[in-house]
Amino acid sequence: MKIFHCNHCQQLVFFENIQCVKCGHALAYLPDQVLLASLEPLGDNLWRSPAAEDRTYRLCENYSRENVCNWAVPADDPHPLCQSCRLTRVIPDLDRPGRKEAWYRMEVAKRRLIYTLVNLRLPLANKTDDPERGLAYEFLADPDDPNAPPVLTGHDNGVITINLAEADDAERERRRQQLGEPYRTLLGHFRHEIGHYYWDRLIKDSRRIDDFRHLFGDERLDYSEALKNHYNRAPSADWQEHYISHYASSHPWEDWAETFAHYLHMVDTLETAAAWGLALRPPEANELSLKLGRPEKVPERSFDELIEDWFPVTYVLNTLNRGMGLPDAYPFVLSTPAINKLRFVHETILGYAHEQH
Ligand SMILES: [Zn+2]
Ligand SMILES: [Zn+2]
Numbered sequence: 001m002k003i004f005h006c007n008h009c010q011q012l013v014f015f016e017n018i019q020c021v022k023c024g025h026a027l028a029y030l031p032d033q034v035l036l037a038s039l040e041p042l043g044d045n046l047w048r049s050p051a052a053e054d055r056t057y058r059l060c061e062n063y064s065r066e067n068v069c070n071w072a073v074p075a076d077d078p079h080p081l082c083q084s085c086r087l088t089r090v091i092p093d094l095d096r097p098g099r100k101e102a103w104y105r106m107e108v109a110k111r112r113l114i115y116t117l118v119n120l121r122l123p124l125a126n127k128t129d130d131p132e133r134g135l136a137y138e139f140l141a142d143p144d145d146p147n148a149p150p151v152l153t154g155h156d157n158g159v160i161t162i163n164l165a166e167a168d169d170a171e172r173e174r175r176r177q178q179l180g181e182p183y184r185t186l187l188g189h190f191r192h193e194i195g196h197y198y199w200d201r202l203i204k205d206s207r208r209i210d211d212f213r214h215l216f217g218d219e220r221l222d223y224s225e226a227l228k229n230h231y232n233r234a235p236s237a238d239w240q241e242h243y244i245s246h247y248a249s250s251h252p253w254e255d256w257a258e259t260f261a262h263y264l265h266m267v268d269t270l271e272t273a274a275a276w277g278l279a280l281r282p283p284e285a286n287e288l289s290l291k292l293g294r295p296e297k298v299p300e301r302s303f304d305e306l307i308e309d310w311f312p313v314t315y316v317l318n319t320l321n322r323g324m325g326l327p328d329a330y331p332f333v334l335s336t337p338a339i340n341k342l343r344f345v346h347e348t349i350l351g352y353a354h355e356q357h
């Protein structure tokens with residue numbers, strides 16, 4: 001994530017903010033400018049910003065009415081919702097307690113995901129515009145009847161379902177412990193499920209399928225059988241030598257989705273580190289200060305550069321967290337096969353961007 005400043009008073013502002021704490025101007029993310037910017041009202045829900053003098057904007061309807069969004073829509077776009085909100089097809093029942101907060105958390109995580117996907121120039125159409133290949137989100141709550149089947153977080157042909165319970169910190173932590181996972185976050189779910197979507201778009205029926213199978217295994221393996229085995233069997237002793245997470249070892253599709261999510265963790269965190277001018281000087285680094293690349297260059301950088309920057313950043317993240325008495329921010333160990341799979345994700349994304357431009 002880049003760093004943003006209020007266009008009126010230069011105060012540092014953050015991606016999720018809606019008002020400048022210093023000068024009080026309204027803020028909105030302008031997707032066409034890739035900027036969080038301050039706004040001036042023109043009346044009638046029209047706004048302008050010093051960040052884009054010649055343009056007018058409306059606030060996304062989920063911003064002006066519901067307060068779950070902070071993005072703007074160019075005034076000449078007839079859609080009431082912003083680029084991110086129009087991807088959501090089913091929202092929770094807002095009459096139920098806690099549902100509005102859960103929806104807000106879902107949209108916050110989704111906007112951060114969309115920011116990175118746009119930055120990586122990945123295809124991103126909604127299902128209304130492109131019913132066949134587009135994307136839609138459904139945020140669903142478990143049924144009240146305890147005997148009814150629970151909502152499963154997952155992806156099916158462009159429709160991504162996320163169980164609302166994952167927006168509840170206590171419940172998600174309970175699930176994390178029950179499943180023995182070192183890492184479980186709402187943003188992580190969004191990054192994992194979109195991985196399945198991009199497998200369909202970028203790997204399936206593409207010339208990359210053979211390379212995929214070579215690295216990740218044959219995805220024609222029975223999926224439900226593989227997942228059943230995964231949950232019924234004790235973890236194999238050596239999964240870390242081949243996979244990025246234990247769950248990735250369940251099936252090649254899950255391996256890809258876990259690797260894809262991991263790649264997005266890396267790209268976003270490295271962009272943030274670079275935006276803040278983070279330079280690392282590890283003690284044994286024979287006086288070589290590691291300068292991280294410019295944020296706008298992240299997608300163009302070679303995978304070797306990315307991974308070389310990545311390890312020291314993770315050491316700092318974890319050490320800072322331990323200093324605060326918190327669990328490791330990055331509880332992963334990357335084996336050579338896992339790194340090779342990350343490289344494949346990188347090359348797939350770059351390959352797509354180059355084919356389009
Ligand atoms: Zn300000
Ligand atoms: Zn919106």
Ligand SMILES: [Zn+2]
Pocket residue numbers: 192193196253254257
């Ligand atoms: Zn999955």
